[in-house]
């Protein structure tokens with residue numbers, strides 16, 4: 001086995017674990033943007049420290065913002081934003097969609113690029129929208145990364161219509177910076193439905209928590225011009241990254257508790273409570289956190305995951321181990337994620353003997369006995385997580401490039417091993 005592979009541990013016994021999870025990627029990167037654009041210092045408490053959030057911090061520092069480590073927190077001191085600067089978005093959707101509107105507010109050129117795959121992810125509507133709002137962008141006609149934002153120190157703002165069916169982040173990015181646009185923004189979506197409604201709710205809630213005036217309608221969002229308050233942001237645990245751990249309770253007939261599960265949250269991972277219950281889990285909340293218990297058998301899932309697409313890879317792995325078939329729909333936009341997730345999941349599940357096929361907007365998965373083999377991960381953190389779930393029940397799953405999980409959870413294999421093989 002090449003040393004770049006990880007042998008996913010088989011569970012010899014039901015897991016019985018409490019897994020404390022690091023902060024939410026989506027909340028950390030929104031808090032960083034709002035802190036950078038605020039009227040005074042801000043603190044991000046217990047941020048996620050992973051590739052996606054460190055890239056965001058680095059991008060904002062490149063524009064002049066000070067982000068200092070302070071114990072478990074980050075202290076953010078805003079500054080007049082300026083170029084010339086170079087920004088690396090890596091493969092982070094949140095950086096590639098949230099940073100350009102901030103760069104538009106800077107005084108000077110900001111050159112933005114990322115991993116090869118980042119150049120293929122949907123970006124055109126953001127470029128078109130920023131131009132319509134008064135910003136010059138040099139993209140050599142690509143409609144994609146790399147491009148240079150010719151920041152003029154201000155953005156006029158106003159009304160813009162975009163097709164955000166490829167990614168909700170196109171809307172979130174425009175809204176997060178919009179209080180600082182001269183006229184604010186009114187974004188209208190036209191096209192097939194926008195995915196990831198909870199992430200849009202997160203954007204709106206965090207903007208309001210920072211003092212912005214936001215109105216929402218059907219496929220329409222309006223942000224008034226005005227100050228963004230510097231404040232403390234408490235980052236919740238990343239509930240999407242809870243999926244594989246809670247799923248392990250289902251696969252092994254065990255128990256997993258995630259502490260500090262928020263009572264009221266906009267994170268899409270909160271939907272795991274209902275989704276795993278539908279598969280047969282017993283789900284309960286208490287002072288210890290959220291607990292999922294499995295019985296040892298569990299059913300497949302028929303679900304529209306349009307709003308919670310990032311849960312798909314782990315749910316697909318669970319589906320492959322379930323006692324009945326699954327249909328996961330509403331997720332055509334996953335073809336534009338870190339990799340084409342529908343194609344990648346079908347290929348890798350079937351390479352282990354599975355029976356998965358692509359639907360126009362999703363996946364159909366029929367459980368079959370699986371065997372070991374190499375599970376390719378395509379620079380996709382959630383493919384590593386999906387492979388680990390399969391490995392609980394299938395001996396010999398070799399996960400290629402496990403380090404790619406560092407996009408959102410660098411400590412994943414340690415947390416996983418501690419759960420499956422407690423000392």
Ligand SMILES: O=C(O)C1=C[C@@H](OP(=O)(O)O)[C@@H](O)[C@H](O)C1
Nearest residue numbers: 026167168169195196199309310
């Ligand atoms: O705004 C956010 O923080 C996110 C929105 C979603 O993006 P899409 O709407 O592109 O799926 C989600 O999949 C991604 O992991 C995080």
Ligand SMILES: C=C(OP(=O)(O)O)C(=O)O
Nearest residue numbers: 091092093094310337338
């Ligand atoms: C789609 C995801 O990430 P990104 O923020 O890069 O879009 C994800 O984390 O599942």
